[in-house]
Amino acid sequence: MDYKKPSQKFTGKIREVTVGSGLKLGGESVLPFYTFDGDTGAKPAVGMEIWDVFPKSWPQSLKDIFGEYADDPVKWAKFCIEKYNPDFICIRFEGANPEGDDKSPEDCAKTAERLSREVSIPLMIAGCDSNEKNAKIFVKIAEALPDKNYVFLSAVEANYKEIGAACGMAYGNIVSAESSVDLNLAKQLNILITQLGVKPEKMVMNPGCAAVGYGFEYVVTTMDRIRLAALDQNDATLQLPIISPVSFETWKAKESIATEDDMPEWGDQEERGIAMEVSTAAGVLAAGSNAVILRHPKSVEIIRKFIDELL
Template identity: 50%
Template sequence: MPFNGKSGKFNASINAVEVGCGEKAIKIGGENVLPFYTFDAPIENAPKVGVMITDLGLDNEPEGVKAYYAGCSTMGEIAKKASEMPGADFVCLRLIGADPNGANKSTEECMEIVKEVIDAIDVPLVIEGCKNVAKDTELLSKAADVAQGKNVIILSAREEDYKGIGAAAGLAYNQKVGAESAVDINLAKQLNVLITQLGVQPANIVMNVGTAAVGYGFEYVVSTMDRVKAAALSQNDAQLQMPIITPVAEEAWNVKEAMASEEDMPEWGPVEQRGIDMEVSTAASVLACGSNAVIVKHPVTVATISKMIKELM
């Protein structure tokens, strides 16, 4: 008896969200099949790879990252170099220096950096806060203003601050809003509902459903992304049809495998290579689970993941 394969093409699809302006604008989402199921239907918008930089510069970065940016002394130069990294589709500026428990940079100082980065690059930009709810409400609302006309993603609006960030980014300044939840399909859907009730159009929303480095409760990430994509495509759930963007770098480089010194753990091998391995493994895994874009930082990771995407498409 001949085998007749069943198509995995769905009638529903993930929203296609455009980020950036001009010739280098990108679209994420738009597919109506499971991740990389190009044998069922064409995937017009391949997953995208972003490069993370921070307002703290290069002082705390791995040697391979520092080497790539050698000669860069300003945030504008770092951003431009990041935008030129082989395999990169966009840049993510993380304003970690604004954290009140860290450098506690003022909003005004951070906005000067945002403007410098915007002026230096011609690729799409994602702006991420410092993870302090009170500071991010002010910081990201102002960033949406400074980036007017650039069609950036403001990452992220959470349950605690979605009103301020969603209203500023998604309504007042017509930016894309990143809805961030904590690895739970119900929380992800609830936040999308709340943001759309503000008046933000679904086509202006992307989801950060949360992640973890591989090996650190990653099975929850897998099950959450699988359920999100299944509900969006097979159940035509419009409140879960926003594309997913996943900041991988901040998770992968902050686990013990990427941080323990070679003196303490000689059997683990070179510390930087471990960090790259964690970043590549995590990025590849979330893409296989349904993420439409990943944010990483090491040039080796960007090249590896970009090559993987091309070969699977």
């Protein structure tokens, strides 16, 4: 008798969401990279992070790569697109931080509008470390970029009403619901945002992210549970694409930022940073992430190859 390979079928399916004019996220009806079981949906996307201000806090190895372009986010984005071909650009408005430059929402909106006008790939809009300030800048940016289908990272419990109403409803962009590494919290926030009136096709989720070694096991097990609930239990509230801002977490870990003078026994700082970013990105992709945000070009190259070899 011929061997018949078994396959695992699910009743649920992850909703497909279009970012920008054509970048598809989600659409899978099987576990990540399980091509032998069924439809794996859209290919996971790899994006690159830039800032609206010069990234003084970044390790020197990264500043050496982007330094001459990093004073201008448009030049920075164009350099990344031309040389590294990311699927999207994530601009982080670190300059809006009240404890830093405290840029106004209007200034942030002008930067985003110029970037949108001059780059050819979809954008994801990220804020600073202040949830209160993020609500203000996201409203202004969404107003300046109506119906672009850009992703706004992120709506949290403290500001989801302002961000959901402006970004997802009034101005036709995509809201990312960010929770703190807990299936029930992720589900609750998704429900709250949809109850506002935001349509599921205008939503993605970030159930939390961490660098490897920093509670990472909680992140991937939570993502596993979310994906199984969405697919096996057909839980519609969790059937959203997942975006993981990997670079936000890995490049603040001590293994990535400690210099070779401080920790000579740890070896090359740049190699450490890339290793942290790559291992974290590979882990969240294997747990169900549909898009990852990275900083180092080498990480982009390695993760793109990782995705291609598994599909």
